[in-house]
Amino acid sequence: MLLLRSGDSGYEDELAGFQLGFTQRPAVVVAARSAADVVAAVRYAAAENLPVGVQATGHGLPGGSEGGVLVTTRRMDGITVDPAARTVRVQAGVRWGQVVAAAEPYGLAPLNGSAPSVGAVSYTLGGGLGILAREFGYAADHVRWLEVVTADGELRHVTPDSDPDLYWALLGAGQNFGIVTELEIGLVPVRTLYGGSVSFEGRVVDPAEALRAYEAWTRTVPDGLTSSFAAVPYPDLPALPPHLRGRYVVSIRVAYTGADGEELVAPLREIGPVLTDSLRVMPYAESHTIHSDPDFPHAYYGDSAVLRELDVERVGKLLRMTGPDAPRMCVVQVNHLGGALGRPAPNAVPYREGRFLVRLLTGGEREQARAVLDPAFALLADDTLGRSLNFAFGGGDRSAGLYDPETHKRLAGLKEQYDPANLLCRNYGFSAC
Incomplete structure (x- = not known):
């Protein structure tokens, strides 16, 4: 140590x-x-x-x-794949890219998020909205057991049978109930997928109209197809690829394991003149290219809203507020939920009835960021169920809206049982110092 x-x-x-x-x-x-x-x-x-x-x-x-x-925990980076059981044991510092690489030789894949540099354990404890989430559900739904150090300084091996309450709380409220040192999670038999993105120039194709077409399209696709809509006004910087520099890019990202992907995405290509189209069959090991999240450290603030339904008029207004004319660069993402994400599971991941997740990121100083974030999410208040733990980046109250009242009440009781002194309070989620 x-x-x-x-x-x-x-x-x-x-x-x-x-x-x-x-x-x-x-x-x-x-x-x-x-x-x-x-x-x-x-x-x-x-x-x-x-x-x-x-x-x-x-x-x-x-x-x-x-x-x-x-x-x-970054030095705790052990990974053990059991191909017969289709599981992987990961220690607390392991990143999703490492898990993808370890599982790939066996034709298996984890339920990882879009960025390979994100920690696998911490992301899973917050729910884990993966690339194939509508087909397989949250990553948290597939955890077999966890090893966790609770506030009393004891190392516990927690399963749904041995400690059902603690297991439930850890998967959704995570490090507020202990420091997870290792967990075992299921893998899925996926070697390739149909995925990528189709993008449009937001000054040519109205982003609000593209969103309207996207929302209508989501009502036609099977549960196994996972997708998101994004709007990003890129600065005119030499470091960016020529096709992005100075452009307002609206894109729709897709991940699907079915054989009829080309047929299903055909309506997306009719939204307007296509700027780029990377939709193809790819090895799962290349799935990070679907979103191409930034791989370099930077400052950002953000928040999220889980919505009952997507009111395209309101979100269209949000797009106008956060587009190229906004006082600072904003990144908007709308994730299509439902499918397997709506299935009940023995964990504290809330708002499974939500149909969409809206995420907004921006930069600058915190107060400047709040001046953008707060009015944007106020637009969505009538349709908002709550916030998503994994996508609350210094946005608003550290715990407000992260859980529905019933889940919050149960978590409060378990917090009193496992950490009555609130020792574990420097983490996003249920409690703060």
């Missing part, structure tokens, strides 16, 4: 993560290499009455913080 304090060599490097918008200045950083290190860190924090946070890759930091103990 490596223990660092402010001023120590390596302290700043250990805090570095993907999200650069927040400043974290813990009194102590514990660079964990094993579950035993995490146990020691939690016991130390409890003895000193210090709040605890945990960081793997730093994509979803809850905000800035001072003092306390931060446990970093």
Whole structure:
């Protein structure tokens, strides 16, 4: 175990993560290499009455913080695939790209998100909205067991049978109930998929009309087809590819394991003049190219809204607010939910009845970002069920709207049981310090 304090060599490097918008200045950083290190860190924090946070890759930091103990898990990167059982064991610091690579030789795939650099464990604890989510459900729905260090400093092996309440809470409220050091999750037999994106120039094709066509199209597709709509006004920078520089790009992304993908996407190509079209059959190992998320650390703020239905008039107004004329660059994404995501599961992932998820990212200082985010999401309030834990990037109250009242009440009772002193409070989600 490596223990660092402010001023120590390596302290700043250990805090570095993907999200650069927040400043974290813990009194102590514990660079964990094993579950035993995490146990020691939690016991130390409890003895000193210090709040605890945990960081793997730093994509979803809850905000800035001072003092306390931060446990970093990036060195815990063990992966074990069991091809016969179609499962994989992953330690807390493993990234999704590593899991994809480990499973690919066996013709298997994990239920990973769009960015290969995101931590597999932390993403799963927040639900895990994957590339093939409408076919297979949330990643959390496929977890077999977890190893977790709870606030009492004990390492527990948690299954739906051994500890049904703790298992339920961890998968949806995650690190607020313990620091997960390892879990086993199911893999799916997918070697290739039909996927990619079709994009349009937003100054030629009205983004609101493209969204209207997209929403109508989602009502015609099978449950196994997963898709999203995005609108991004790219700056005119030499570092960007020529086909993106200075353009307002509206795109529809698709991932599907069926054989009739070309037939199903045909209406999308009729929306307007196509800027780019990358839809094709691809190895699952190339599935990250569907979204092509940025792979470099940067500052961003964002939030999300799970919607009962997609009111295209309201979201169209949001697109106009956040387009090229907005005071700062905004990225809008609309995910089609439903399908397997609506199935009940023994975990705390809420709002399964939601039909769409709207996500909005922007940059600048936090207050400047809020000036964009708050009025945008206010437009959607009448149709909003709540927010998504994995897509709340320094947006609004750290816990408001992340759970429905019934789920929140059950989580509150379990928090009192497993962490009555609220030691584990430096994480996004159920509780804050």
